[in-house]
Amino acid sequence: MFGDYFTTRKRLTDVVVRVLALAEKTGAVKTPLEENDITKGLKNPFLFVVCGEVNAGKSSLLNGLFGENICKTNVLPETDRVQWYRYGDAGSDEEVTPILEERFRPVDFLMDFNLVDTPGTNSVVQGHQAITDRFLPVSDLIFWVFPASNPWGASTWDFISKQKADMIEKSIFILQQADLREEADLDVILAHMRDLCRKRIGRTIPIYPVSGKLAIQAKLETPFGESLWHESGYPSLEKYIAEVVASSPARREVLGEVRDAAGKVLRSAEDMIEHRTRLLDENEAFLNDLENEIDGNREKQSADVSSKFASMKDVYADQGNRSQKLMRRKTGVWGTLKSLFVADELPQLVVRSLVDSVQEAVEQQSDQDADTLIGECRDHWQTVLPRVKEKLEITLDDFEELDGVFTETKKRFTRKMGLAAKQAVINLKIRRGLDMRLAQRRSKLKIWIYMCLVLLLCAGVAGSLRLGMYPYPALACLAGGAISMLVFIVQTYRTRKQVIAGFVDQLINSQSQFVDALGSDYRHGVRDLYIEYTRLLETVRRHIAAAKLELQPNLEQWNRLFLELKEIEQEL
Ligand SMILES: Nc1nc2c(ncn2[C@@H]2O[C@H](COP(=O)(O)OP(=O)(O)OP(=O)(O)O)[C@@H](O)[C@H]2O)c(=O)[nH]1
Ligand SMILES: [Mg+2]
Incomplete structure (x- = not known):
């Protein structure tokens, strides 16, 4: 009833109520609208x-x-x-x-x-x-x-x-x-x-x-x-x-005063929103810094891989020595003689023993490394807690309370490294080289053993036939057989040396390939562990996201109110 004044006044009253609500939410100063009975004048x-x-x-x-x-x-x-x-x-x-x-x-x-x-x-x-x-x-x-x-x-x-x-x-x-x-x-x-x-x-x-x-x-x-x-x-x-x-000039003046006061409160709300946005940006930057710090630590740990694997080389060499002993045992005269007539299981035995012992050694080493890495994370976490408390006023969990998470991660890391070591040894194709060298050795040795057998056979035949009164052919064959046997024994030891030397060479040559193959898996393992560690900051990220989410409607409301006040100003 009675036209525009009341429509404008109603709009302004609505805006004032909402501006006050926004001020309450954002912690802005409400006094220009609350004091001086200014809004009471609106109701006169x-x-x-x-x-x-x-x-x-x-x-x-x-x-x-x-x-x-x-x-x-x-x-x-x-x-x-x-x-x-x-x-x-x-x-x-x-x-x-x-x-x-x-x-x-x-x-x-x-x-x-x-x-x-x-x-x-x-x-x-x-x-x-x-x-x-x-x-x-x-x-x-x-x-x-x-x-x-x-x-x-x-x-x-x-x-x-x-x-x-x-x-x-x-x-x-x-x-x-x-x-x-x-x-x-x-x-x-x-x-x-x-x-x-x-x-x-x-x-x-x-x-x-x-x-x-x-x-x-x-x-x-x-x-x-x-x-x-x-x-x-x-x-x-x-x-x-x-x-x-x-x-009515007096009423218009009141509307104008109320509008100005609402404008002031809205500006204060804007300041508060800006302040909080700035704070949130700062907090986000702080969180990014923390994450970068963790990334830096991870890279440092990954870069140290070569020094970490220096010991892995020793492990590998040590396991190689053990395999040599096995070979030496299995390639004596009797073992070799046996291998000429039944299938030779030596390469399989050597590789299996190498794989098993390298896997075990790598798992042990990785277990220790994981402990060191987790220890580094724990130390870092001790520096994170007070900083987060001071900056965001959030109390994060102590590292000890999160130990369960890392026990699992450590287990995964160790298992993964063990499997990677196994695969790396298999990929070196040690067995193929060993197979080849042993086959060559067998074919060389076979000649002497066959020759020995044939000469012994001839000696037997000549002896049984009693050719005249001459025992010489039989004796000559016997001597030939004995010489062949001697040569066989000498060759057995000589070729054994060669085969073992070849095996050692192959091991030495494949050392860096083995370490390289393991290095990439190790880096992945370290990365997974640090990803797990970075997850601990999830609470902080959620806190910042929630604050952002809370701020968004305030910002939208501010925009709406600003436009409405501008329209009212034009109406006035
Ligand atoms: N026909 C007609 N009668 C009216 C009209 N307005 C008022 N009356 C009559 O006039 C009489 C007086 O009306 P009120 O409104 O009481 O007048 P008032 O000036 O307030 O009177 P007081 O309060 O006694 O001073 C009543 O009997 C009403 O019914 C009108 O527009 N037309
Ligand atoms: Mg009357």
Whole structure:
């Protein structure tokens, strides 16, 4: 009702409530909106005062305006004291003085408008003029009501003519009960009233011929009585009131002040949001620094791989020596002789023993390394805890409480390194070289053993045939067989040396290949361990993410409020 002012005021009130809520959330300063009763000024209702003779239709005029039978009407003099209608849930009447009564009604429009209904200017009520005078200076609009039946009553005209210019400024004339008169009569009456006004007051005042009775009927009808409303003359009166309301400089000033105060609080909220965003960025940078630090440690540990594997070379060489012993044992005369007639299992035995012992040794070494790495992480964690506490005010778990996590990681690391060592030895193809060298050896040795056997056979045959009396052929064969056997034995030891030397050479040559192959797995293992360690910072990351998430709606709300305030500023 009554136009844009209330729409703007409503919007501004909404914005103020939301700006205060945002200030609360962001910890911004609220004082510009809370102090100086600034927002109370926003709620100050408009004050309308109605004056006129007894039975002029003053109360009915107000009822028609607000569409409620709020003021009592009567054919007999009804309003016997000044009645100040205000908003109040209780709906009570309180006597301030014998001739001033405050009437609290739970009617919404009374939140925006206070009404002062007065006894007739010609009534017998004593002293009411003094009260009326008290309200006139603070009023926003004074309605001087004249009954259409007789608008010439002297008391009202006398009362008006005594008013100062600024009272006249906010006065309008109402020709009430216009429905009792013909249109043509009304024109004449209005012309006379304007004349009289000029003569008595010295200037013109807007006059509105209305019918309070028709207006209230129209408003109470369902659906709304459009034609009655039109007939009541109220549309033009309402338009005028809306203009008065909208153009009130004092009210505009209050709106402006509230808007400025809301702007200040919003700026403070912006500062707080910016501050928190900066803080979050700083925290994020802090977290990144921590992660980079951990990455640096990881790289340092991975770079140390070659020195770590120097000992791995020894392990490898040691296991090689053990394999040599096995070979030496298995490649003696009897072992070799056996290998010439049944399948040789030596390469398989040697490689299996090498694989098993290298795997075991690497697992042992990795277990120790994992302990060292976890120890490094523990030491680093001790430096992380106080820094996180100071920067983010978060208490993180002690490393000891997270030991379970690392026991698993360590197990995985060791197992992975063992398997990698096994695979690395297999990939060296040691068995193939050994197979080849042993096969060559066997084929060389076979000649001598076959020769020995053939000569022994010949010696046997010659002996049994007793060729004449000459034992020499048999003896020669026997001697040949013995020599072959001797050569076989000598060759067995000579080739054994060669085979073992070849094996050792292969081992020596493959050492760096073995260490390289293991190095990449080791680096992966270290990386996995550090990934596990970096996960411990998850709480910090979650904390920062949650704070960001919380900040986002505040930022969006700030943007909305900023735009709304800008629009209100333009409306003002
Ligand atoms: N026909 C007609 N009668 C009206 C109109 N307005 C008021 N009346 C009647 O006029 C009488 C007086 O109306 P009120 O509104 O009580 O007048 P008032 O000026 O408040 O009277 P007091 O309070 O006694 O000073 C009542 O009987 C109303 O029914 C109107 O627009 N048309
Ligand atoms: Mg009255």
